[in-house]
Structures are given as C-alpha cells and as structure tokens.
Amino acid sequence: MRAVSAAEVAPTSYAWEIRAEGLKVRAGLRRMAVDGLDLSLGTGVHGLLGPNGAGKTTLIRSLATVLRPVGGTLELLGTSLGGATDLRELRRRIGYLPQDFGYYKRFTVREFVEYMAWLKEVPRRDIPAAVQRAVERVGLADRADDRMRTLSGGMVRRAGIAQAIVNDPRILLLDEPTVGLDPAQRLRFRELLHELGTDSCVVVSTHLVEDVAAACTAVVLLAEGKLVFEGTPDELAAAGGPKDVGDSPIERGYSALLARPDQERGAW
Amino acid sequence: MSGEHASERLIGRYAGGEAGIPGDEVWALEVHLDACAVCRGRLSAVVREQDAAVGSLVEGVWSELEPLLGAHAPVRRPRQRLGWLSTWASPVMVPWLVMTVVVTLLAVVCDRLTGLPGDGVSVVQLLAPVLPVLGVAASWARGLDPAYELTAAAPRAGLHLVLRRTASVLAVVIPALLVAGWSTGATAAQWLLPCLAFTTGTLALGGLVGVTRAAVALVVVWAAVIVAPALALSRTSFALQPGVLPGWAAGFLLGAVVVAVRKDAYARLGAHH
CATH class of the missing domain: 1.10.357 (Tetracycline Repressor; domain 2)
Incomplete structure (x- = not known):
C-alpha cells in the first residue's frame, strides 16, 4: 500500500489542467505548426484528432514543455509557461510518450522504466514499487526482466506507456500510442485510458477515429494548426450528415468538419 | 468490551448474525478483528460451535487451498537495479x-x-x-x-x-x-x-x-x-x-x-x- 502524501490530496488551485490562449508554436525554423490555438482541457481523456501535418505532434511537444511557444499563453496545472518558469517542478507531474520514442535496446523493461523514473525524479525508495505498478498496469509484468530488443512493437509501445505513467502524472500526453497494438491490446489500452482519465488530464493524439469514439470523453479537432472543433464524441458524430464521407457517424462528423473550410476556400 | 479485547458476548452476537447490534459497535468490532489475531481465533471458535455447516465449509475450503499455497513460489520483491553509473x-x-x-x-x-x-x-x-x-x-x-x-x-x-x-x-x-x-x-x-x-x-x-x-x-x-x-x-x-x-x-x-x-x-x- 502506498502512502498518500499531503500534496496529492491538496485541493487544486486551477480550473483547467491545460489552458492555452492564442498559442503559437513553430516546428523547425519557419513553419508555424500551431497557429493561434485556444484550448481549455480539464480532467478526462481528450482525443486529439486531425489530418497529417495538422500540428498534433507540435502541440503535444509544447505541452510536454520541450518546445518553447513563440506566442500566446500556455498554462499547465496553473503554472504559466513563460520567462523563468520552474520546468523541473512542473515536469514531475507530466507524463509524455513521444510518437517514435527511442529506447536503450540492451535495457530490460524494468531497467528502462526505472531509468525513466529516475529521470523524472521519483524518490529513490519509491522507484521499485512505482515501476512494478506501471509495468503491471500495461500488462508487461511477465516480460519485465526481458531486454527491450526482444520485445514486439506492441510491447515496446506498452513499455513506453509504462514509463509515461510511472510518476503518476496529472497531465499525461500520449502521441499516437495505439500504433503497433493489436485489436485486443487496443481494447485493453482503452480501458487503461478510461482508468487514467478519471483523475488526470490525458491528451491522446491519434489518427484512428474509432479510438476516439471508444475511449475519449472529449475530442479536439485540429487542422493547419488551428482549432476546428472541441466537444464530446457524440457532438462530433452529430456534425456529420448522411452525405459525408465515412463508415461510422463519428467518421462522417470528422470529414464534415474538415471539409467545410476547404469548400469555403473553393468557393472563393 | 473488556480491556483490550472484544467481549465474549459481543463476539457471540456478531457470530450469530444478530441484527440488533448498533452500527458503530459492529464497525468498532470489525476494525478490532482486523488487527487482533486473538479475537479472530475466538470468533472462529464461536462460529464453529454455533453453526456446524459453516465450520465444515471452512474446513473444506482450507483443506483444498492448503497444498496450493505451499506450491507457489514466494513473491519476489521488486529490486532496484539502477546502478549509480547510469545516473552519471x-x-x-x-x-x-x-x-x-x-x-x-x-x-x-x-x-x-x-x-x-x-x-x-x-x-x-x-x-x-x-x-x-x-x-x-x-x-x-x-x-x-x-x-x-x-x-x-x-x-x-x-x-x-x-x-x-x-x-x-x-x-x-x-x-x-x-x-x-x-x-x-x-x-x-x-x-x-x-x-x-x-x-x-x-x-x-x-x-x-x-x-x-x-x-x-x-x-x-x-x-x-x-x-x-x-x-x-x-x-x-x-x-x-x-x-x-x-x-x-x-x-x-x-x-x-x-x-x-x-x-x-x-x-x-x-x-x-
């Protein structure tokens, strides 16, 4: 049994875990990948949808504080990111799984998650238990002492999820976490997402619309660095009509919302 | 309750499933039972005395469970393997x-x-x-x-x-x-x-x-x-x-x-x- 510290039960002093206003983030030297984004995300699972190049990865990187926004304001857990922010304190409460994350092939799963727990400044005596719990939550307990290079793609991704949740983050950022998972694993992953979303703010970027329908409590739709839609999966489904492209209501809603600006532009 | 243990009478009433015990007393008794092996032993003796069916059921479960418990390897405590070198x-x-x-x-x-x-x-x-x-x-x-x-x-x-x-x-x-x-x-x-x-x-x-x-x-x-x-x-x-x-x-x-x-x-x- 883990002792609950005072910091964990303290009331929060912010309304939204993630709050962005007019956020601008550059990818590379020139391209403005996120361009004037307003966003308020609270507790729950938020699906980040959008076509390739919509700015999903850049947005998640700026939320993970590895990219510095060039404009607008970004507030994470009530801390404004700008000037001399103590990133260290903030990052202890963030979990991040990059899209194609690299790992050390000769490490075992346990060593990898332990190393990440150390990098995340989990207190040393809590590390073994936190690692065991994270590895069990992603269903890798039986492979915990196998080397990373012997794992399949889906298992590597689950090890990545384990390192993201090892510090019990308040904000969990997952960039394309379902790539390489087989259908059964994706079902299990949705359950885990649901569980994590009850007390933290989970942002999942994905290009699989059905993941969003099944696992997310809210949807954020991006296109060309701008917010196109923010609402529940049901509202997204309601946006589509029978004439729109797609096999399910939510896919039709997705294509309806993305098609609109193009049509306007075409008319001009 | 007398001293540090639950009274014979309270345990007897609890074992019998009597509905008349006040809620707070039941609560206090259960918290005490959680921590006190002596009272748990007394409770199990009373239960067996009062109801032979429960006693034989517990005996049956235990006799089937006991060999399995011995067969399992003890759970290994997760050990910290991260060497000091990796931290540098x-x-x-x-x-x-x-x-x-x-x-x-x-x-x-x-x-x-x-x-x-x-x-x-x-x-x-x-x-x-x-x-x-x-x-x-x-x-x-x-x-x-x-x-x-x-x-x-x-x-x-x-x-x-x-x-x-x-x-x-x-x-x-x-x-x-x-x-x-x-x-x-x-x-x-x-x-x-x-x-x-x-x-x-x-x-x-x-x-x-x-x-x-x-x-x-x-x-x-x-x-x-x-x-x-x-x-x-x-x-x-x-x-x-x-x-x-x-x-x-x-x-x-x-x-x-x-x-x-x-x-x-x-x-x-x-x-x-």
Missing part, C-alpha cells in the same frame, strides 16, 4: 568509451614509433581536444542517444544532467590522456586546457545551435586549426604553443559562462539537434 553517464556511452581507449592507445603507439623529435608532432596532443567533443555529442546528440526526446522532457533534463554527463566524459578522457601523455612525455598543461576549452565550447555552442551541429563545427575547427598545420608543416600548430595557453583558458571560461547563462536551453528539444 548516458546509457549509450559504451561505443564512445571503447573508441576513446582504442584511439588513445593508437596515439601512444604512433608517438612511440615516430620517437617525437625536438619539434615533432605529438599525436596525443593533437587528439586531446577532439575526444571530449565526441563524448559530449555521444551523451546529448539526437543521432547518438535514441531516447533523446524522453530525456529532454524529463524533470532532470537541463544543466544538471548535462553537467553530470559531461563530468563522466571528462572522467574517462582526462585519465586516458594523462596515462598517454605520461608514457610519451607530453606535459599535461599542453593538452589539458585545449581539451577543457573544446568541452565547454561544444556545450555552449550546443545550447545555441544543437549539440550535433556544435560537435561537427568544432571537429572542423580542430581539423583546420590544429591537425592541418601539424601535418602540413610537421611541427606543432601555433595553437598548441605554450604562449597561446591563456587563450585556451579564456575560451574555457567563456564556454562555461555561456553554458551557465543559457542553462534553460538544455531542457528543450533544440539542444539535441
């Missing part, structure tokens, strides 16, 4: 380490073979500045550290981790060069300052344009300023003459100051490019 050096330093040792050995062999005439070129001295540059690149650059993005997003990223990893690079380079210098007769002063200046130079430039680009730039500078003149003229480059040493010291200090001022840059993705 980057986990992908082994190839660099091997390269450093092999290259230093080769340099010593070269110096021994050529016999170092009065104004000859010492390969050890030529090599000194470039070894830490490659070490810093190996510990921070995107192409060499696969987990660079995970590292960059961690709370420990930033100056703290950069200094740890740089210290572990120097902890290998400096002793290796000391031994090499001692065996070929080069004095430490001649190579130590260029070595340190190139180290802080890589870090300082790395904070501005990314460590990979910084390392490439400094290796080019090293080849142009130190190696080319030495090979072309077959004598020590002007940059390694004793008179230029204060310049190297200034370079080292300038690098250190830039690193300290720009310390936030190392916590971002840009420094890994």
Whole structure:
C-alpha cells in the first residue's frame, strides 16, 4: 500500500489542467505548426484528432514543455509557461510518450522504466514499487526482466506507456500510442485510458477515429494548426450528415468538419 | 468490551448474525478483528460451535487451498537495479568509451614509433581536444542517444544532467590522456586546457545551435586549426604553443559562462539537434 502524501490530496488551485490562449508554436525554423490555438482541457481523456501535418505532434511537444511557444499563453496545472518558469517542478507531474520514442535496446523493461523514473525524479525508495505498478498496469509484468530488443512493437509501445505513467502524472500526453497494438491490446489500452482519465488530464493524439469514439470523453479537432472543433464524441458524430464521407457517424462528423473550410476556400 | 479485547458476548452476537447490534459497535468490532489475531481465533471458535455447516465449509475450503499455497513460489520483491553509473553517464556511452581507449592507445603507439623529435608532432596532443567533443555529442546528440526526446522532457533534463554527463566524459578522457601523455612525455598543461576549452565550447555552442551541429563545427575547427598545420608543416600548430595557453583558458571560461547563462536551453528539444 502506498502512502498518500499531503500534496496529492491538496485541493487544486486551477480550473483547467491545460489552458492555452492564442498559442503559437513553430516546428523547425519557419513553419508555424500551431497557429493561434485556444484550448481549455480539464480532467478526462481528450482525443486529439486531425489530418497529417495538422500540428498534433507540435502541440503535444509544447505541452510536454520541450518546445518553447513563440506566442500566446500556455498554462499547465496553473503554472504559466513563460520567462523563468520552474520546468523541473512542473515536469514531475507530466507524463509524455513521444510518437517514435527511442529506447536503450540492451535495457530490460524494468531497467528502462526505472531509468525513466529516475529521470523524472521519483524518490529513490519509491522507484521499485512505482515501476512494478506501471509495468503491471500495461500488462508487461511477465516480460519485465526481458531486454527491450526482444520485445514486439506492441510491447515496446506498452513499455513506453509504462514509463509515461510511472510518476503518476496529472497531465499525461500520449502521441499516437495505439500504433503497433493489436485489436485486443487496443481494447485493453482503452480501458487503461478510461482508468487514467478519471483523475488526470490525458491528451491522446491519434489518427484512428474509432479510438476516439471508444475511449475519449472529449475530442479536439485540429487542422493547419488551428482549432476546428472541441466537444464530446457524440457532438462530433452529430456534425456529420448522411452525405459525408465515412463508415461510422463519428467518421462522417470528422470529414464534415474538415471539409467545410476547404469548400469555403473553393468557393472563393 | 473488556480491556483490550472484544467481549465474549459481543463476539457471540456478531457470530450469530444478530441484527440488533448498533452500527458503530459492529464497525468498532470489525476494525478490532482486523488487527487482533486473538479475537479472530475466538470468533472462529464461536462460529464453529454455533453453526456446524459453516465450520465444515471452512474446513473444506482450507483443506483444498492448503497444498496450493505451499506450491507457489514466494513473491519476489521488486529490486532496484539502477546502478549509480547510469545516473552519471548516458546509457549509450559504451561505443564512445571503447573508441576513446582504442584511439588513445593508437596515439601512444604512433608517438612511440615516430620517437617525437625536438619539434615533432605529438599525436596525443593533437587528439586531446577532439575526444571530449565526441563524448559530449555521444551523451546529448539526437543521432547518438535514441531516447533523446524522453530525456529532454524529463524533470532532470537541463544543466544538471548535462553537467553530470559531461563530468563522466571528462572522467574517462582526462585519465586516458594523462596515462598517454605520461608514457610519451607530453606535459599535461599542453593538452589539458585545449581539451577543457573544446568541452565547454561544444556545450555552449550546443545550447545555441544543437549539440550535433556544435560537435561537427568544432571537429572542423580542430581539423583546420590544429591537425592541418601539424601535418602540413610537421611541427606543432601555433595553437598548441605554450604562449597561446591563456587563450585556451579564456575560451574555457567563456564556454562555461555561456553554458551557465543559457542553462534553460538544455531542457528543450533544440539542444539535441
């Protein structure tokens, strides 16, 4: 049994875990990948949808504080990111799984998650238990002492999820976490997402619309660095009509919302 | 309740499933039973006395369960395996380490073979500045550290981790060069300052344009300023003459100051490019 510290039960002093206003983030030297984004995300699972190049990865990187926004304001857990922010304190409460994350092939799963727990400044005596719990939550307990290079793609991704949740983050950022998972694993992953979303703010970027329908409590739709839609999966489904492209209501809603600006532009 | 244990009567009523016991009393009794083996034993005795069916059911479950319990291996406590070394050096330093040792050995062999005439070129001295540059690149650059993005997003990223990893690079380079210098007769002063200046130079430039680009730039500078003149003229480059040493010291200090001022840059993705 883990002792609950005072910091964990303290009331929060912010309304939204993630709050962005007019956020601008550059990818590379020139391209403005996120361009004037307003966003308020609270507790729950938020699906980040959008076509390739919509700015999903850049947005998640700026939320993970590895990219510095060039404009607008970004507030994470009530801390404004700008000037001399103590990133260290903030990052202890963030979990991040990059899209194609690299790992050390000769490490075992346990060593990898332990190393990440150390990098995340989990207190040393809590590390073994936190690692065991994270590895069990992603269903890798039986492979915990196998080397990373012997794992399949889906298992590597689950090890990545384990390192993201090892510090019990308040904000969990997952960039394309379902790539390489087989259908059964994706079902299990949705359950885990649901569980994590009850007390933290989970942002999942994905290009699989059905993941969003099944696992997310809210949807954020991006296109060309701008917010196109923010609402529940049901509202997204309601946006589509029978004439729109797609096999399910939510896919039709997705294509309806993305098609609109193009049509306007075409008319001009 | 009498003393520290539940009364015989209360346990009897509880075992009988009597509905008349006040809720708070039941609650207190159950909390006590949780912690007190003596009362649990008394309760189980009372239950068996009152209801033979329950007693035989418990006996049955226990007799089936008992052999299984013995057969299971005891649960292994998760043990911490993270060595102290991983907390200093980057986990992908082994190839660099091997390269450093092999290259230093080769340099010593070269110096021994050529016999170092009065104004000859010492390969050890030529090599000194470039070894830490490659070490810093190996510990921070995107192409060499696969987990660079995970590292960059961690709370420990930033100056703290950069200094740890740089210290572990120097902890290998400096002793290796000391031994090499001692065996070929080069004095430490001649190579130590260029070595340190190139180290802080890589870090300082790395904070501005990314460590990979910084390392490439400094290796080019090293080849142009130190190696080319030495090979072309077959004598020590002007940059390694004793008179230029204060310049190297200034370079080292300038690098250190830039690193300290720009310390936030190392916590971002840009420094890994």
